[in-house]
Amino acid sequence: MDNIRSVKGTKDLLPHDTIHWREVENIIHQFMAVHGYGEIRTPVFEDTKLFHRGIGKDTDIVSKEMYSWTDQGGDNLTLRPELTAPVVRAYIQHQMGTLRPLNRLYYIDSLFRRERPQKGRQREFHQFGIEAIGSPHPEQDAEVITMAYKIYETFGIKGLSVKINSIGSAEIREPYLATLRDALNSVKSALCNTCQNRIDKNALRLFDCKNPACQEILDKNAPFIFDHITDNDRSHFGRVTAILDEMGIPYDHDRKLVRGLDYYTHTTFEITSSTLGAQDALCGGGRYDKLVEELGGKSTPAVGFAAGMERLFIAFGDDGEHEHSLADIYFLTLGEKATQKGFVLAEEIREKHGVSVVSETLQRSMKAQMREANRLGVQFVVILGDNELEKGIAVVKNMDSSEQEEIPLDKLSDHFMVDGQE
């Protein structure tokens, strides 16, 4: 009989992990609050059509990585593989655009993609990200990129590299792709198979190919989309970089940076860290001026980024090996009566002072309980046995100094108030 284990590509977060996750999440929440972004939480599953329309049918995500199923009522549903489309769906559904001209939103949530797991990639993973919906102006692009950079900086991540590019407005996409195909037709046979397929299906993505031979051919023959964008697009990009310069954000203009999802327009960017390995992207994002309209809303420009939580933890180079105290006080009891009384007193201490108190429920020996108290890293142990109960006192032991004193039971909870204020 095989034991059931977590599904491939999914992970349990144990207390040892969650303590670390919560620290990071708290910093993110605080960071977002300071920037005036409000949290949004959307359902883990959506109508499959949302992703078909939002992400693009020919993308890898939609064509082969989604967890989709038909439920008992015949609805076609999908576990969200990304969060921009759901957030935009919610934005439209709740007519958030009518409340104010600009909505600044952020999220920390889990996503699902059926890929082969490897370092920095799971089937269920977590992202935090922001979506600023409503501003067409370069200031908004700059704010988003600055925030992405700054949050990694506050986390102390080393080896950061920001790459940015512009793929222009949607109107120039088709004419550009036509010239790109023309330019490559003569050398098509020299490209790798996937590149040859992409020429027709998703030509922009040619630039993502890591095959050195393909790259060489592209360098020689392929025109960059950046050189085909309009003057307006170019000045938009210039404003974005000017603000980044002013903010002291280091970046590289990477003309080959085109991103994988169909909805991007104008600015695209990515932050990588050299500490990560093969999956080196910490976060990616850009402007998506057509998506709101695409999903049935009023034409509204937007910018955002999505950042991988698991990759952030890898970049920390820290598996959460911190020694955290799980409790402040261990309530050691010996015998049935003392244990019962101890439950009442422990609760009194919790209620009065809000400190964490752990009671004994294993009926262990004193030695075993002391060892447990030490393992938990508590500062105090309250000892209550028959002897103490008879005398109406409890022994309070300070685990650092090993000193102990007798405290009358009716003064026990007050005793910790004094100590807590030291």
Added chain:
RNA sequence: GUGGCUGUAGUUCAGUUGGUUAGAGCACCUGAUUGUGGUUCAGGAUGUCGUGGGUUCAAAUCCCAUCAGUCACCCCA
């Protein structure tokens, strides 16, 4: 979906050219201290050697398959 590497105790790993009772550190438990932890000392428990088949007198060890983990490709966070 494709390829490489790895599966031995809770965990990290050792286990010689196949050889009979499969080991160590850490962790855990008990005792020294009949009611006092973290140090020390003494002792203890724990394994379908990932699973299934094959070769052999004999398999943790060799072969095949399968599953799982991991890294990389693809792609992305």
